[in-house]
Amino acid sequence: MNISNIKEEFPIFNNKIQNNDLVYLDSANSAQKPQVVIDRVYDFYSKEFSNVGRSVHYLAVAATNLYENTRSSVQKYINAKDKNEIVFTKGATEAINLVANTFGQKYLNKGDEVLITELEHHSNYVPWHFLRKSKKINIEFAEVNEDGEVTLQSIEKKINNKTKIIGITHLSNVTGAILPVKEIVSLAHSKGIPVLVDGCQGAPHLKLDMQDLDCDFYAISGHKMYGPTGIGILYAKKKWLEDLPPYQGGGGMIKEVKKQGISFGDLPNKYEAGTMATAQVIAFNESIKFLEKIGIENIQNHEKVIVDYAVETLKKNNSVELIANPKNRGGVISFTIKDIHPHDIATILDEDGVAIRAGHHCCQILHDKLGVPATARASIGVYNTKEDIDKLNSSINKCKKIFNL
Numbered sequence: 001m002n003i004s005n006i007k008e009e010f011p012i013f014n015n016k017i018q019n020n021d022l023v024y025l026d027s028a029n030s031a032q033k034p035q036v037v038i039d040r041v042y043d044f045y046s047k048e049f050s051n052v053g054r055s056v057h058y059l060a061v062a063a064t065n066l067y068e069n070t071r072s073s074v075q076k077y078i079n080a081k082d083k084n085e086i087v088f089t090k091g092a093t094e095a096i097n098l099v100a101n102t103f104g105q106k107y108l109n110k111g112d113e114v115l116i117t118e119l120e121h122h123s124n125y126v127p128w129h130f131l132r133k134s135k136k137i138n139i140e141f142a143e144v145n146e147d148g149e150v151t152l153q154s155i156e157k158k159i160n161n162k163t164k165i166i167g168i169t170h171l172s173n174v175t176g177a178i179l180p181v182k183e184i185v186s187l188a189h190s191k192g193i194p195v196l197v198d199g200c201q202g203a204p205h206l207k208l209d210m211q212d213l214d215c216d217f218y219a220i221s222g223h224k225m226y227g228p229t230g231i232g233i234l235y236a237k238k239k240w241l242e243d244l245p246p247y248q249g250g251g252g253m254i255k256e257v258k259k260q261g262i263s264f265g266d267l268p269n270k271y272e273a274g275t276m277a278t279a280q281v282i283a284f285n286e287s288i289k290f291l292e293k294i295g296i297e298n299i300q301n302h303e304k305v306i307v308d309y310a311v312e313t314l315k316k317n318n319s320v321e322l323i324a325n326p327k328n329r330g331g332v333i334s335f336t337i338k339d340i341h342p343h344d345i346a347t348i349l350d351e352d353g354v355a356i357r358a359g360h361h362c363c364q365i366l367h368d369k370l371g372v373p374a375t376a377r378a379s380i381g382v383y384n385t386k387e388d389i390d391k392l393n394s395s396i397n398k399c400k401k402i403f404n405l
């Protein structure tokens with residue numbers, strides 16, 4: 001795979017950022033956008049704009065077809081059984097809130113348990129916390145081990161007859177650990193428990209097959225898949241979408257509205273209330289095409305080479321401490337450097353054009369467990385190279401020098 005060709009597709013790399021070439025190592029936060037995606041947003045607004053699913057004029061019908069084409073592309077990309085199992089949301093956060101809210105409303109009662117893990121992003125904890133308040137449910141946490149992994153055994157240990165749903169990340173946005181999702185789903189299903197997967201970090205980097213994974217719900221973030229902001233996807237098995245109540249009420253999601261009562265629209269309209277992020281959904285089709293053109297296996301292989309190189313390089317750098325060592329890892333590496341605050345590390349690296357993230361990465365439960373308030377995190381995307389890792393390492397050395405390490 002010729003990475004320099006791929007990098008050329010991203011206009012952000014054509015410009016200097018504060019007089020530096022950009023070394024972008026923050027894709028777990030949000031990925032950069034290829035020109036095709038940017039152009040599609042522009043073209044849609046310039047030449048084709050209309051709202052979707054409402055009017056019958058030419059532009060409205062054409063826009064509706066484009067919007068539905070993205071749904072079909074996503075279905076194919078993640079190998080969902082049915083196009084109507086794809087619900088557009090504003091992001092993965094909204095997708096998880098949709099599940100917590102609707103499943104919680106129908107199936108959770110006082111004393112029931114929701115099992116999540118210590119690795120979860122706040123997006124897969126806070127929505128369940130609301131139910132702890134409103135419905136008096138309990139939240140259990142499967143433990144992370146010292147390599148930054150959550151194993152099948154640690155999930156099994158926490159399952160009991162009060163467990164009503166399990167929510168797990170596919171790939172940790174802090175430790176990089178890839179969870180044994182298929183095995184966890186199979187275990188949970190053997191006990192009649194549905195599984196929600198936070199696929200934010202999985203979807204841009206791993207081959208997805210919903211029918212093989214067999215999870216009940218899978219949340220995806222469009223902006224981490226080289227797509228626009230404002231678009232997310234909830235994959236849910238049809239039986240759940242038919243069974244659960246709607247999430248939000250408004251136009252587009254109803255069948256009939258009378259003073260005496262309301263009936264809801266067919267799938268997926270039932271879950272897409274109000275005007276959706278039309279341009280973003282339509283442009284997201286270009287992200288899928290972009291990923292398909294390169295091939296997810298090629299992306300996975302390339303990113304593995306880069307992450308292995310990064311781990312090897314940083315392990316050799318005295319004073320740098322990697323906070324996890326998962327056996328099955330994606331392109332996320334979190335680290336600390338002796339007493340230097342991660343925000344200072346990120347600020348000094350930024351002076352060289354090296355963009356990383358510092359903080360708790362919306363995973364305070366995990367950072368509490370690690371016993372540090374914050375970490376520095378380098379995360380890899382399809383455009384990263386070994387040279388980027390060398391620049392990261394030399395900027396870390398500069399940072400150490402400033403702090404006399």
Ligand SMILES: Cc1ncc(COP(=O)(O)O)c(C=O)c1O
Binds near residue numbers: 090121172198222362
């Ligand atoms: C693991 C994980 N879950 C959830 C989210 C939230 O996703 P979104 O920004 O699409 O709402 C993120 C984003 O950082 C994430 O990394």
